Amino acid sequence: MRSQMIASLLALTLATPVLAANPDVGGAPMFETKNIVENAVNSADHTTLVAAVKAAGLVDALQGPGPFTVFAPVNDAFAALPAGTVETLLKPENKAMLTKILTAHVVAGDYTTADIMRRAKASKDGYFNMVTLSGDALSATVRGKNLYILDEMGNASKVTIADVKQSNGVIQVVNKVLLPR
Template identity: 75%
Template sequence: MFTPRKTAAAVLCLALAATASFAANPDVGGAPMFTDKNIVENAVNSADHTTLVAAVQAAGLVDALMSAGPFTVFAPVNDAFAALPAGTVDTLLQPENKGQLTKILTAHVIAGDLSAQALKTKAANSADGFAHVETLSGDALSAQVRGNNIFIFDENGNAAKITIADVKQSNGVIHVVDKVLLPK
């Protein structure tokens, strides 16, 4: 028998379930991303980030990216690494180039948890239309909003488009990007 009280409770449960499904993290690289897992634990499941994961391991940054953070990571996809000049990734993964690899990878990481909306707000409130941030490597990145898209510029003026924003992690947030950002 349906009573108004039971019907209202059922509607509330359905509404909460619908809200929870909208708040869920997007899948990345065909894998679910879990808010209770850290950046590394989620990244290893993304088929689109195998090169990034290998690079993080080669640079010895796994423990750092598993720490409490919070961090904002602009995570290049495999195709972004493949677009670098031939042999670049293989060269960077060699032990003697660990310092250079570490600098490049940490030029994709910001201390703190910056959402796409925070980047948009910073850009909108700046005199030049860019949100300027410093990376863990000490290099500069700038975010600019163009239409519905956010582009991240490295110090060389190269732009990476955020293709998947606000992938929440237990220790920060990932924004998937389509290019590798290179420090000077």
């Protein structure tokens, strides 16, 4: 009887698919069952981004059904902007510009890095072009084993943490702020 229980348990264990766990971001676990905002608020590396999303009034939009792919800059990316830029953008009178910048980091759809890289490699020019929610353009390219996202200004931002699955899309953590024209 005991050997039958062990065999049944082993069979059940082998038949159960193993899902890859989401990577931690900013020292916090990211849960596939939570939406983009619910996860982002727990990342110590994204406090500036979360503050900006709140100031722009985009919380409800990013909690929507999506799916969305968000290229999420870390705090250091915002800190690398010229002095005073973030503080200026967070002022109520600059909400339209802040909204444009933030939505220039969001693409409709659920794009994994493997999918983006495959599309970039398959194109004649080595770029996968995307249109953001702001209507601006992003391009993705592969350099070695790394995926880079280029904004309309030609600035390249490296994906540093890939494929953080959310209930309404995926977050790709990037090391630079993407700027629209």
